[in-house]
Amino acid sequence: xxxxxxxxxxxLAATLPLQSFxxxxxxxxxxxxxxxxxxxxFAMDSAIAVFTRTNPTIKxxxxxxxxxxFFQQISNGAPFDLFFSADVxxxxxxxxxxxxxxxxxxxxxxxxxxxSKELDPAMEGMNTLLNNSIKKIAIxxxxxxxxxxxxxxxLRYYQLYDKIKDKLVLGENIAQTAQYAQSGAADVGIxxxxxxxxxxxxxxxxxxxxxPATAHQPLQQGYAxxxxxxxxxxxxNSPPSLPPRQQPPSSKISASANPNHPIPIRxxxxxxxxxxxxxxxxxxxxxxxxxxxxxxxxxxxHSLIIDTPSTSPWLKEGAAxxxxxxxxxVMIALPHFRSASAxxxxxxxxxxxxxxxxxx
Numbered sequence: 001x002x003x004x005x006x007x008x009x010x011x012l013a014a015t016l017p018l019q020s021f022x023x024x025x026x027x028x029x030x031x032x033x034x035x036x037x038x039x040x041x042f043a044m045d046s047a048i049a050v051f052t053r054t055n056p057t058i059k060x061x062x063x064x065x066x067x068x069x070f071f072q073q074i075s076n077g078a079p080f081d082l083f084f085s086a087d088v089x090x091x092x093x094x095x096x097x098x099x100x101x102x103x104x105x106x107x108x109x110x111x112x113x114x115x116s117k118e119l120d121p122a123m124e125g126m127n128t129l130l131n132n133s134i135k136k137i138a139i140x141x142x143x144x145x146x147x148x149x150x151x152x153x154x155l156r157y158y159q160l161y162d163k164i165k166d167k168l169v170l171g172e173n174i175a176q177t178a179q180y181a182q183s184g185a186a187d188v189g190i191x192x193x194x195x196x197x198x199x200x201x202x203x204x205x206x207x208x209x210x211x212p213a214t215a216h217q218p219l220q221q222g223y224a225x226x227x228x229x230x231x232x233x234x235x236x237n238s239p240p241s242l243p244p245r246q247q248p249p250s251s252k253i254s255a256s257a258n259p260n261h262p263i264p265i266r267x268x269x270x271x272x273x274x275x276x277x278x279x280x281x282x283x284x285x286x287x288x289x290x291x292x293x294x295x296x297x298x299x300x301x302h303s304l305i306i307d308t309p310s311t312s313p314w315l316k317e318g319a320a321x322x323x324x325x326x327x328x329x330v331m332i333a334l335p336h337f338r339s340a341s342a343x344x345x346x347x348x349x350x351x352x353x354x355x356x357x358x359x360x
Contacts, residue, residue, distance in 0.1 A: 038175035068144025087146035088222030110219035
C-alpha cells in the first residue's frame with residue numbers, strides 16, 4: 001500500500017498540462033479523474049491531500065469501486081484519466097484492447113484478512129467461520145471484485161465454501177464488504193488488509209486474522225494511464241504543447257516543464273537512466289509523507305516520498321540531488337548515487353514496480 005502512494009503522484013503528473021507549473025505562465029485550472037479500487041481509498045485520499053495543498057489549481061476527483069466494474073465502464077468509453085485496479089489483469093486486458101496509453105505497472109500485492117467486530121479470528125483462523133453464532137459472512141462479489149474472487153479461492157482452499165456458502169453476503173466492492181462487517185450487517189467479513197488497518201476500522205475495535213497468501217492466487221495490483229488523459233482540453237489561453245505522440249518520456253513523470261523547451265532526452269540504450277541534476281526547493285510534510293519539489297536544470301518536478309526531514313537528514317531544502325527517470329519510473333537520489341537500480345537507491349524513492357511489496 002505504501003508503494004501505491006509513491007506511484008500515485010508520478011502517474012498523476014502524466015495527466016497534468018505541462019505548462020501549468022511553469023513560472024512564466026500562471027497556473028490554470030485542471031482536473032484529473034481517477035478510477036480506483038475501493039481498497040485504495042485511505043492511501044489515495046492521503047496522497048491527494050498532500051498533493052493538492054501545494055497545487056490548489058489541480059482538481060483531483062477519485063471514484064472508488066469494483067475493478068471489474070471500472071473495466072467495463074472504461075471499455076465502454078468512461079472518461080477516466082487513470083485506472084488503479086486491485087487486479088493488474090484488468091489494465092492488461094484494456095491494453096490488449098488498445099485502451100491504455102501506458103503499459104500497466106504494479107503498485108502492490110493485495111492481502112486478505114478475516115475480520116470480525118465481535119469474535120477474534122486469530123483464535124481459530126478460517127475455522128472461525130464454522131462458529132454456530134455466525135449467521136452472515138461478507139465477501140466482495142467474486143464476479144467483478146478481485147478481492148471477492150480471492151476470498152472464494154481461500155474458502156475453497158480450506159474446504160469451507162460448500163459449508164458456509166448459504167451464509168455469504170456479497171458486497172458490490174471490497175469497501176462495501178468492510179462496511180457490512182463493521183456495521184454488524186455481517187458477523188464476519190473477508191476484507192482487504194489495507195481496510196482492516198484503516199483508522200475507521202481500527203476505531204471500531206474489531207479484530208482480524210491475516211489469511212496466508214498460499215490460500216489463494218497472488219492479487220497483483222496495477223495501474224495504467226488512459227487515453228482520456230491526453231484528450232482532455234487544455235486550459236484556455238495556455239501555450240501550445242506537443243502532440244501526445246511527440247511528448248518526451250519525461251512528461252510521464254514530470255508535473256512541470258516548459259512545453260516549448262522540452263527536457264533534453266539523450267537517446268541511450270534501453271537500460272540506461274536519464275539524469276538531471278538539481279536541488280530540493282521546498283518540502284511539505286503531513287504525517288510520514290512528504291511532497292518534495294525539485295528544481296533540476298530549469299525544470300520543476302514534484303515527488304511524493306514516504307519519509308520526512310526528521311527521519312532522513314538528506315531530505316532538506318537546498319540539498320543537492322539527482323533526478324533519474326526511465327519511461328514512467330523515476331527516482332530521487334543523492335548526488336553520489338550511480339546505480340540505475342531503484343531498489344539499491346539509498347534515498348527514499350519510488351521502488352521498481354517489478355518488485356512489489358508483500359502487502360498492499
